[in-house]
Amino acid sequence: MSDKHKQVAYYPGCALEGTGHAYNRSTKEVGKALGLDLVELKNWNCCGAMEVKNIDPKLQTYLSARNLSIADAMGFDTVMAPCNGCYHNLKKAEYDLAKDPPSREVTDRLSRKAGHATYEAGKVTTIHALDWIKESVGEQGLKARVKNSLKGLKVANYYGCMYTRPRHIFPEKDKGPGSESTSKPHFMDDLLAAAGAENVEYPLKTACCGGAHTLSDSDTSTKLVLNLLTTAEACGADVIATECPTCHTGLEMHQVRAEKVFGRKTSVKILYFTQLLGMALGLSARRVGVQENFSDSTGLLRARGLG
Amino acid sequence: MPIHEKSLIRPENLVTHEHLEIDGVDVSGHWSTFITSRAITDYNEQMQEEIAALPGGEFIHRCWQCGSCTNACTINAVNPDFNPRYWIYLIRMGFESELLRDKDIIWQCVSCNKCTYACPRDVSPEGVMKATAHWLELKGYTEKKPSTAFDEVFSEQVFATGKIEEGRVLRQFFARTGQSLSQGWLVELIRSLASRLPVGLLVKLGLASVIRPRTRGWRGASLAIDEYVRECEAAARKALRLDVQGAE
Numbered sequence: 001m002s003d004k005h006k007q008v009a010y011y012p013g014c015a016l017e018g019t020g021h022a023y024n025r026s027t028k029e030v031g032k033a034l035g036l037d038l039v040e041l042k043n044w045n046c047c048g049a050m051e052v053k054n055i056d057p058k059l060q061t062y063l064s065a066r067n068l069s070i071a072d073a074m075g076f077d078t079v080m081a082p083c084n085g086c087y088h089n090l091k092k093a094e095y096d097l098a099k100d101p102p103s104r105e106v107t108d109r110l111s112r113k114a115g116h117a118t119y120e121a122g123k124v125t126t127i128h129a130l131d132w133i134k135e136s137v138g139e140q141g142l143k144a145r146v147k148n149s150l151k152g153l154k155v156a157n158y159y160g161c162m163y164t165r166p167r168h169i170f171p172e173k174d175k176g177p178g179s180e181s182t183s184k185p186h187f188m189d190d191l192l193a194a195a196g197a198e199n200v201e202y203p204l205k206t207a208c209c210g211g212a213h214t215l216s217d218s219d220t221s222t223k224l225v226l227n228l229l230t231t232a233e234a235c236g237a238d239v240i241a242t243e244c245p246t247c248h249t250g251l252e253m254h255q256v257r258a259e260k261v262f263g264r265k266t267s268v269k270i271l272y273f274t275q276l277l278g279m280a281l282g283l284s285a286r287r288v289g290v291q292e293n294f295s296d297s298t299g300l301l302r303a304r305g306l307g
Numbered sequence: 308m309p310i311h312e313k314s315l316i317r318p319e320n321l322v323t324h325e326h327l328e329i330d331g332v333d334v335s336g337h338w339s340t341f342i343t344s345r346a347i348t349d350y351n352e353q354m355q356e357e358i359a360a361l362p363g364g365e366f367i368h369r370c371w372q373c374g375s376c377t378n379a380c381t382i383n384a385v386n387p388d389f390n391p392r393y394w395i396y397l398i399r400m401g402f403e404s405e406l407l408r409d410k411d412i413i414w415q416c417v418s419c420n421k422c423t424y425a426c427p428r429d430v431s432p433e434g435v436m437k438a439t440a441h442w443l444e445l446k447g448y449t450e451k452k453p454s455t456a457f458d459e460v461f462s463e464q465v466f467a468t469g470k471i472e473e474g475r476v477l478r479q480f481f482a483r484t485g486q487s488l489s490q491g492w493l494v495e496l497i498r499s500l501a502s503r504l505p506v507g508l509l510v511k512l513g514l515a516s517v518i519r520p521r522t523r524g525w526r527g528a529s530l531a532i533d534e535y536v537r538e539c540e541a542a543a544r545k546a547l548r549l550d551v552q553g554a555e
Contacts, residue, residue, distance in 0.1 A: 014470050014471045014472075014473070014520070015473070017470075017515070017520060018472065018473040018474070018512065018515065019473055021508060043522055043523050043524070044522065045465070045469035045470060045522040045525070045528070046465045046469060046470050046471055048465065049461065049471075050418055051457065051458040051461035051462055051465075052458075052461070052462050052465060053362075053437075054437055054441075054454075054455070054458040055458060055459075055462045055536060055539070056362050056535075056536070056539045057362050057363065057434075058362075059532065059535065059536070059539075062532075063465065066528070106535070109531075109535075110528070110531045110532065110535060113527065113530070113531035113534070114527040114528035114530075114531045114532075115527040116527075116528070161418075161419040161420055161421075162420075164424075165419070165420035165421065165423065165424045166420050166423040166424050166431075167424055182424070207381070208381040208417055208419035208421070210381075210417050211417075212417050212418045212419075212454075213415070213417050213453075213454055213457075215453075215457060215477065215480055215481075216452075216453035216454040216456065216457040216480070216484075217415055217417075217453065217454065220382065220385060220415060220417070221417075223385055224381065224385070224417075253496060256492055256495055256496050256499075257492040257496075260491050260492035260495055261491075261492055291503060291504070291505060292503075292504060292505070292508060294496065294499060294500060294503075296503070
């Protein structure tokens with residue numbers, strides 16, 4: 001294990017200040033429990049999420065590049081983004097600025113006009129919360145720190161779309177043993193297994209929850225989410241572990257909607273992977289924000305001796 | 308066509324005969340269905356060029372019609388009529404009226420990028436879907452779809468303040484699309500949320516909806532972005548030759 005990620009720049013993003021608050025809280029708590037230091041980016045802005053690219057993709061590159069330039073100005077070469085959308089957009093900006101001159105030109109021009117430093121490609125690397133824990137503490141380090149094993153908890157690991165697709169913006173993935181895979185991601189499985197969880201075989205790890213159209217095409221999103229929920233149940237999962245606030249909120253929201261609108265009730269619980277890790281590290285359910293989730297998992301956690 | 312997709316056989320094109328004899332051969336029954344021939348008289352030779360000029364559509368010319376995109380597609384699994392491969396084919400052939408039959412579902416692409424991951428030719432079909440949906444709106448073939456309304460509500464907030472506040476996005480989107488906020492599932496969701504969330508967080512979220520979160524010193528960026536967005540809009544209109552309409 002390296003000390004490389006002992007202290008990294010932290011980019012929470014808009015969702016983690018709102019509906020994804022529990023993810024923000026549990027990420028910080030897990031960091032503290034593992035002796036890792038997060039330094040929040042000063043005066044960051046929205047990365048563009050899944051919406052700005054539909055106005056113009058280069059605009060999204062600019063928005064994400066501004067955040068990368070802040071990390072650089074603060075003296076960091078690594079920025080950690082737990083939100084899949086933020087992580088994806090910062091990675092995409094890194095790629096576009098290195099490979100696509102028109103994107104670079106627009107970013108430079110907008111930065112100049114806005115009156116702030118432009119970003120020079122290659123200075124900062126974006127990592128996900130999964131990389132952050134895996135590379136700084138690792139499975140063995142995590143195992144050694146478990147105070148309250150997740151033993152007996154059956155987990156479906158759900159990665160979503162933006163953590164692995166499209167492949168070309170994640171050059172560090174698919175490098176064979178030890179690296180993350182874009183077709184069969186396993187970092188979350190690895191970490192939760194180290195914390196004692198029983199990971200179920202879940203074929204929909206990178207299926208889509210319809211998050212981008214969660215409000216604009218709700219029926220489609222509900223169908224996609226219902227598929228994720230019923231499959232997780234069929235695979236024997238008690239919990240779906242998430243790593244993205246859009247997926248997480250979508251799963252919780254459409255679980256309610258599937259029952260209200262389609263009359264389909266499912267009882268699988270939805271928790272951020274950081275909440276599960278935090279509880280395994282001995283933190284209380286309250287400390288990792290379980291009460292901030294829509295889906296009430298207190299009964300299940302109590303039954304498993306957690307939180 | 309390289310792939311036989313049953314969804315492409317339009318039911319209204321099928322002719323079934325209870326009893327039909329041709330040249331002394333009985334061709335009645337299900338297998339003897341005929342697809343009426345049609346002549347295409349409405350080529351739009353500019354269609355590929357116009358869609359390629361919109362953001363996301365740049366690489367449509369690379370498509371080899373392998374069908375990997377449709378095969379991987381999230382929405383195709385929910386609705387077999389959602390067929391990126393076929394639409395790319397129609398655009399490249401210039402079959403405008405055939406494409407317009409699906410004009411009201413193309414916007415439903417959820418940007419999961421499974422197609423872009425699967426595409427062996429780097430077409431970026433996801434981008435092509437977005438470009439096509441915008442093309443349909445710009446040409447006036449469809450009204451602004453809900454996804455565009457959402458993108459605009461969201462982006463306007465980012466451009467104005469550097470950040471979004473989700474409650475405001477939700478309220479403005481419902482207002483802009485003329486939907487009521489008192490939908491059963493939404494009420495249920497908010498009620499259960501209000502009863503469960505810690506008071507401190509509720510106060511924080513409530514305050515955020517009044518005092519909008521913002522990036523400090525954003526004004527310069529906001530002006531630069533607005534100017535750039537106007538440039539993009541003008542370029543799109545020019546590519547679709549909408550800038551000269553009515554100028555005769």
